[in-house]
Amino acid sequence: MCRNIRVLHNFEPPATNDEIEAAAVQYVRKVSGTTRPSAANEEAFNEAVRAVAKATQTLLGDLVTKAPPRDRAVEAAKAKARAAERYGS
Template sequence: MLHNFEPPATEDEIEAAAIQYVRKVSGTTRPSAANEEAFAEAVRAVTAATRTLLDGLVTKAPPRDREVEAAKARARAAERYGPREATSV
């Protein structure tokens, strides 16, 4: 989710979401050399469309705090999957 955060989503976050979307749709994380340009163009188009969408959305809800939302997500994950154990390197 990228909408209604304070501070707003960055271009890097929007592009990362676009890459995730294109990977999901294409079924690949790394395109072949033959498909690399099509993949890159799709990422550019989805990034632009996402920016247009985010710029056009209107809400009456107060902006969400990124740290609070991240903490909620970690709590949900811990409840679902159990607490993460520290691993030594």
């Protein structure tokens, strides 16, 4: 599940709220051990996603770097090349 959590820091344009929420959902899924909570746990699951997303937004806003912003297209191409080498596709 956690393979879908991507680096969100130091991109131009910055990470969107949708990207942050998607990472939060993946994190909560991994920690809880479920991809879809039961009705009894749905509110706790959703609250955890909100809290993780908020913490992530705060973290990304507070991080400082001297490195130039990364380009999403270049990073995607690098990831595709790594996957091709790893899986032989």
